[in-house]
Amino acid sequence: MKKLSALLLALTLLVSCVPVLAAETPASGSHILVVYFSATGTTKGVAEKLAQGLNADLYEIVPEQPYTDADLNYNNSKSRTSIETNDPACRPAIAGELPDLAAYDTVFIGYPIWWGDTPRIVSNFVEQVDLTGKTLAVFFTSGSSGLGNSMRHLEQQSGAGTWLEGKRFTARAKVEDLTAWAKTLGIEP
Ligand SMILES: Cc1cc2nc3c(=O)[nH]c(=O)nc-3n(C[C@H](O)[C@H](O)[C@H](O)COP(=O)(O)O)c2cc1C
Secondary structure: OHHHHHHHHHHHHHHHHHHHHHHHOOOOOOOEEEEEOOOOOHHHHHHHHHHHHHOOEEEEOOEOOOOOOOOOOOOOOOOHHHHHHOOOOOOOOEOOOOOOOOOOOEEEEEEEOEOOEOOHHHHHHHHHOOOOOOEEEEEEEOOOOOOOOHHHHHHHHHOOOEEEEEEEOOOOOOHHHHHHHHHHOOOOO
């Protein structure tokens, strides 16, 4: 009988704990999402620092088919990235689920410059999610190129949202550099 009572007590505790644990799962509560694509890690580093400085959530655009070194060889006109760049309609598939943007009013989008433009997979992202009503800013990394028309292309492809600015950062950018930039756009945690 004692054993049965102990078992019932344990079960009661277990069941009563479940909703408590679920309720304690922290929702970040942030209104900012930092989205990025990075093939070799440079943009990823910048994105992580931006998210850290703004207490924002992070979403990585992961290609269903990862880019190999051979894919990234821009000296080879037959490499995967060269072929994708030469095909404006190409939209490489994104692995996993797309983020639910409902909780965010501000979305940063980070990418490396490829052939003076955004990688096609980023175009795929902005076409698949609904950016209506969102404030957007892009950040990018590159060997030396500037923004070019990359942000305007994303804006056209998305057809929604208010696109503020695009800015280049290097791997040396500090958290403070990124939050200072965001502040100039009126974006704070
Ligand atoms: C296919 C390809 C095309 C690139 N095109 C350019 C370019 O037009 N201008 C430039 O400055 N850098 C270019 N780069 C260099 C990348 O923009 C740079 O290395 C970037 O920081 C990489 O970011 P990631 O490490 O996040 O992938 C290119 C790189 C690749 C792989």
